[in-house]
Amino acid sequence: MSNVIKIINIHSDISRLYLLIKLDININNLDDTLLTLQIEEKIIQSPEAVQLTNNLKDIMPDADPIYLDLVGEYYAYDNEKLYEFIGQITTNKKSYPRLQEYNERVNHLATVKRLRDNFTVQEFLKMCPDPVNYFKNIKVNSITIHYNESLSYLSDRFNLLSLAKLRAELLKHSFNLSKAFDSLIADPKPVYLKNKRKSFGSRHQINYKTTENIEFLKEIAYLDHKDEILNYMESVKTIHRIQVEEAKCIGNLNTCECCFDNELLTTEVFSCPAGHTFCSSCIKKGTEVAVGGSKVDIKCFANCNEEFNLTMIKSIVDDKLYQRIMRLKQAQEIKAADIEGLETCAFCDYSVILSPDLKIINCLNPECKKETCRQCREESHFPYRCDQIEKAPEVEVRTMIENKMTEVLIR
Numbered sequence: 001m002s003n004v005i006k007i008i009n010i011h012s013d014i015s016r017l018y019l020l021i022k023l024d025i026n027i028n029n030l031d032d033t034l035l036t037l038q039i040e041e042k043i044i045q046s047p048e049a050v051q052l053t054n055n056l057k058d059i060m061p062d063a064d065p066i067y068l069d070l071v072g073e074y075y076a077y078d079n080e081k082l083y084e085f086i087g088q089i090t091t092n093k094k095s096y097p098r099l100q101e102y103n104e105r106v107n108h109l110a111t112v113k114r115l116r117d118n119f120t121v122q123e124f125l126k127m128c129p130d131p132v133n134y135f136k137n138i139k140v141n142s143i144t145i146h147y148n149e150s151l152s153y154l155s156d157r158f159n160l161l162s163l164a165k166l167r168a169e170l171l172k173h174s175f176n177l178s179k180a181f182d183s184l185i186a187d188p189k190p191v192y193l194k195n196k197r198k199s200f201g202s203r204h205q206i207n208y209k210t211t212e213n214i215e216f217l218k219e220i221a222y223l224d225h226k227d228e229i230l231n232y233m234e235s236v237k238t239i240h241r242i243q244v245e246e247a248k249c250i251g252n253l254n255t256c257e258c259c260f261d262n263e264l265l266t267t268e269v270f271s272c273p274a275g276h277t278f279c280s281s282c283i284k285k286g287t288e289v290a291v292g293g294s295k296v297d298i299k300c301f302a303n304c305n306e307e308f309n310l311t312m313i314k315s316i317v318d319d320k321l322y323q324r325i326m327r328l329k330q331a332q333e334i335k336a337a338d339i340e341g342l343e344t345c346a347f348c349d350y351s352v353i354l355s356p357d358l359k360i361i362n363c364l365n366p367e368c369k370k371e372t373c374r375q376c377r378e379e380s381h382f383p384y385r386c387d388q389i390e391k392a393p394e395v396e397v398r399t400m401i402e403n404k405m406t407e408v409l410i411r
Contacts, residue, residue, distance in 0.1 A: 002109060002212060003030045004066060011037060016069040018043040030210075045069070049076040060089060062369030064097035092381050099369060108212070115217040116209075121232045124221055131222045131229060135178040138219065146216050150177045153208040153220060158184055160192040181223055240265075258282040258301045270312050272300035280316045283308065287317055287325075296329040327365075345370065346377040 007019060007030070014037070026032040053072030060068065075082035088094035114123055128134055147170070154166045154177075161184065173179035184190075208220060222229060244263050247253050254269040255262040256279040269277045278286075278301060287308075290298050298308045314322050331349040334342060344351045345363040347370045352361065360380050361372040371380035378386075 001066070001105060003028055003033070005105060005109060006030060007033065007037070008066070010034070011042065013044045015043040015045050015049075015073060016066060017073050020070075045073065046076060049073040052076050052082075059086060060096065062099045064099060064102040066102065067097045091383060092379065108214070111214055112212050112217060115214070115221045119221055119225060121225070121229055124218075124225070124229065125233070128218055128222070131218075135219055135222055136176070138176065138178070138215075146211065146213055147175055149208040149211050149213075149216060150175065150180075153177065153223075154180065154184070155197075156208070157181070157223075159196045161190060162193060163197075165191070177219055178223065256282055258286075270308075270316065272302070272304065272306040272308055274300065274302075274304045274306045276300050276302040276304060276306075283313070283316050287313060288321065291321060291324055291328065294328060296325055296332055298325075343374060346372045 003023060004016075004019060007023075008014065008016075011019075019033075022033050022036055026036060049069075049072040051072075052075065053068045056063070056068050056071060057065075071085070075085060085094070089096070111127075114120075115127075125131075150170060151163070151166060154170070155163060158166065166180075166184075169180040169183055170177070173183065208216075211217065243265055244253065247265055248263070252266065253262065254264040254266060254277055256264060256269065257276050258278050259282050261279055264279055268279055270280060270283055271277050282301065283298075286301060287298050290296075298313060300306045300308065310325070313325065317325075327349040331344060331351055334351045335344075339353055341353045341355060342351060343354050343361050345361055345365065345368060348363060348365050348368040350363045350365040350368065352364070354361065354374070359374050360382060361374055363370050363372065372378070373380050373382075373386060376386040
């Protein structure tokens with residue numbers, strides 16, 4: 001589905017069904033499909049299909065938008081099958097790909113693009129603050145995960161060394177790509193081939209340049225930009241060391257009352273309202289632990305009963321964690337108000353006031369958007385009663401079957 005998203009970003013009006021056919025003909029090869037679309041006169045979405053898709057969004061607000069586009073094209077001229085499809089959806093007899101899954105794929109592709117095409121040292125270090133130790137100890141580069149991609153990368157970077165030598169180095173270092181790479185670089189007497197050979201995997205379409213595995217791409221980015229990354233990290237350390245020495249001379253260093261690091265700059269410490277100081281690392285870890293336990297009042301670690309300021313917390317933690325804090329805090333405040341008719345989504349912290357006659361909770365949290373039965377707290381099963389719905393094992397089997405049917409529909 002990644003290639004579908006990439007092509008739609010370029011050809012936004014293309015017929016989704018036509019696109020799937022072209023990708024299938026080109027064995028899901030992105031470059032070949034894009035070339036085909038340049039040569040041929042592409043088929044675009046019909047106005048009727050676009051209108052139907054927009055209407056379906058009201059019925060299925062939590063659906064994957066590409067799936068809705070496909071459904072719009074598939075049923076645009078067949079009202080009988082359309083009504084049957086809508087009936088299955090509204091009675092929960094048919095499952096479908098969710099908006100959250102689509103958003104996750106889009107975010108994933110954005111991260112891939114940042115690592116592969118729009119690399120910056122600063123962004124990379126946000127993803128991987130300690131790359132040297134991380135990649136030396138990483139264990140994801142096993143033969144079962146991306147051994148072929150690792151060999152493809154090494155064969156491209158060391159195209160005068162035999163594949164047997166590259167395989168031996170990967171095996172010697174337990175398939176750790178970074179260690180194998182460093183060992184090859186450090187080899188004092190490499191045995192070179194007379195001529196450059198073809199890259200590994202060229203016959204079998206194995207290419208490290210097309211992988212979308214984030215962890216592997218981080219390692220590739222690290223190896224490709226290693227000098228730049230290490231030089232930047234060293235310059236940051238040097239500047240920090242100078243600033244610490246200057247602050248020490250004037251007695252302006254601070255101590256974290258949690259980890260007791262006593263060489264902190266004023267910009268590196270934060271205080272509770274009572275004046276107890278802590279480093280950003282300790283506050284971040286403490287916040288993660290508190291939120292993991294569904295606590296939203298982040299108390300001072302010195303047990304003074306004061307709470308850390310939310311504005312300060314926001315400046316330290318990442319956006320995802322802060323949004324989680326705010327949702328928990330909102331849910332807590334609403335519950336404390338003891339409001340009549342208050343209901344909370346069974347799958348997230350979203351709360352809403354409902355009249356007694358409403359049986360379904362429609363979650364408006366964009367990351368959830370599930371419909372919950374108010375009585376049994378399961379996903380909505382209207383128009384069936386709670387006792388008419390299959391329980392966990394049956395639901396899992398049914399969901400698996402319906403997901404397979406959905407995959408068939410969107411292929």
